Amino acid sequence: MLLEKTEILTVSDGVPDAIDRKKLAHAAEILRRGGTVCFPTETVYGLGANALDAAAVEQIFLAKGRPQDNPLIIHLDAIENAEKYCFAAENPYLERIRHFFPGPVTAVLKKRDLIPDVVTASLPSVGVRVPSNPVAHAFLALCGVPVAAPSANLSGRPSPTCAQHVIDDLYGKVDVIIAAGNSSVGLESTIVSLVVDPPMLLRPGGVTAEQLEEALSPAPLLLSDAVLSEMKPGDKASAPGMKYKHYAPKTPVSLVSGPKEHATEFLREKQRTERCAVLAFSEDVSSLLPTQVFDIGREDDPEENARRIFACLRATDRLPGITQVYVHITDDRRGVRLAVFNRLLKASAYRILYV
Numbered sequence: 001m002l003l004e005k006t007e008i009l010t011v012s013d014g015v016p017d018a019i020d021r022k023k024l025a026h027a028a029e030i031l032r033r034g035g036t037v038c039f040p041t042e043t044v045y046g047l048g049a050n051a052l053d054a055a056a057v058e059q060i061f062l063a064k065g066r067p068q069d070n071p072l073i074i075h076l077d078a079i080e081n082a083e084k085y086c087f088a089a090e091n092p093y094l095e096r097i098r099h100f101f102p103g104p105v106t107a108v109l110k111k112r113d114l115i116p117d118v119v120t121a122s123l124p125s126v127g128v129r130v131p132s133n134p135v136a137h138a139f140l141a142l143c144g145v146p147v148a149a150p151s152a153n154l155s156g157r158p159s160p161t162c163a164q165h166v167i168d169d170l171y172g173k174v175d176v177i178i179a180a181g182n183s184s185v186g187l188e189s190t191i192v193s194l195v196v197d198p199p200m201l202l203r204p205g206g207v208t209a210e211q212l213e214e215a216l217s218p219a220p221l222l223l224s225d226a227v228l229s230e231m232k233p234g235d236k237a238s239a240p241g242m243k244y245k246h247y248a249p250k251t252p253v254s255l256v257s258g259p260k261e262h263a264t265e266f267l268r269e270k271q272r273t274e275r276c277a278v279l280a281f282s283e284d285v286s287s288l289l290p291t292q293v294f295d296i297g298r299e300d301d302p303e304e305n306a307r308r309i310f311a312c313l314r315a316t317d318r319l320p321g322i323t324q325v326y327v328h329i330t331d332d333r334r335g336v337r338l339a340v341f342n343r344l345l346k347a348s349a350y351r352i353l354y355v
């Protein structure tokens with residue numbers, strides 16, 4: 001379905017001023033009337049619709065080409081409003097992680113009946129997120145309804161961390177795109193299920209597993225199998241989205257693991273013999289041939305790796321004729337590195353070359 005026109009509203013990525021507010025109010029009005037609005041958040045851009053309007057939510061699935069059995073999360077301007085849409089107060093764990101809201105985290109809670117089945121793919125639970133990005137916050141407050149939103153990419157593609165990515169994927173398929181700079185985290189939110197006991201990490205992200213563990217203690221935090229291993233057909237998915245192909249550029253991706261010198265030697269050899277693109281750490285770029293190399297930031301700066309990784313994967317799509325994308329990975333899985341590794345595992349369909 002191609003809409004007649006997608007409105008692109010450019011707003012500042014700092015504190016929204018009076019002019020921006022007018023644009024945001026206009027976008028909120030379109031959303032409240034059943035339209036689809038892409039908006040920035042600190043994790044990635046989202047593709048939003050009124051979560052209380054089943055017909056509007058269906059437009060999200062159509063625009064993205066998303067399977068109907070993959071549930072959406074809802075976005076609120078304040079965690080205090082969660083009680084209206086789910087059983088937040090009675091959950092013994094939400095209070096312990098409350099200080100991460102607003103921020104890059106989603107809590108899965110038991111839902112109330114007013115959230116339509118199309119949002120949650122008929123699950124009895126719903127993911128709740130409160131973005132900290134000021135534009136997202138102002139927009140959600142103006143909407144005044146919970147906003148169902150997946151990442152604003154075509155299904156299967158890397159998530160969008162700037163407005164251009166959203167335009168590339170969804171122009172003509174949504175009513176409005178709010179454009180406001182780059183996402184400061186760059187990876188989707190951490191998802192923690194609080195409807196199982198003990199709580200379970202379903203997707204790692206900007207709020208780290210270590211931070212959640214500390215907050216939930218003495219309760220342990222389980223790690224879903226979906227974080228580090230491949231879902232097989234028929235596996236019961238506690239994180240339904242994890243069974244789908246994800247984050248993949250057009251060219252197959254392979255991850256390269258091993259000591260720095262071995263890895264750069266291996267990558268240089270690949271550059272000489274194959275038409276490939278390489279995603280490398282900043283400090284290694286000068287040891288590689290200069291063409292078709294993308295800098296993902298220093299190895300000791302995982303937050304920067306997180307910010308850059310999706311844009312680098314997308315950039316490889318603009319290189320004609322390449323047959324492989326190689327990504328140098330680190331063995332460290334602590335902190336945000338777990339989230340970066342998780343996305344790269346999915347992008348590469350679990351292909352790791354040990355050198």
Ligand code: TXA
Pocket residue numbers: 041043044045046047070071072073106108120123125126127129149150151152187188189190191202238239240241242
């Ligand atoms: O940072 C984010 O979370 C971004 C921004 C836009 O907020 N949104 C996002 O949404 O990444 P999406 O739909 O791309 O990823 C949400 C994931 C999916 O894998 C989905 O399967 C899972 O959350 N999910 C949603 N509801 C769930 C539920 N009730 N139980 C378990 N997993 C759920």
Ligand code: MG
Pocket residue numbers: 150151159
């Ligand atoms: Mg997504």
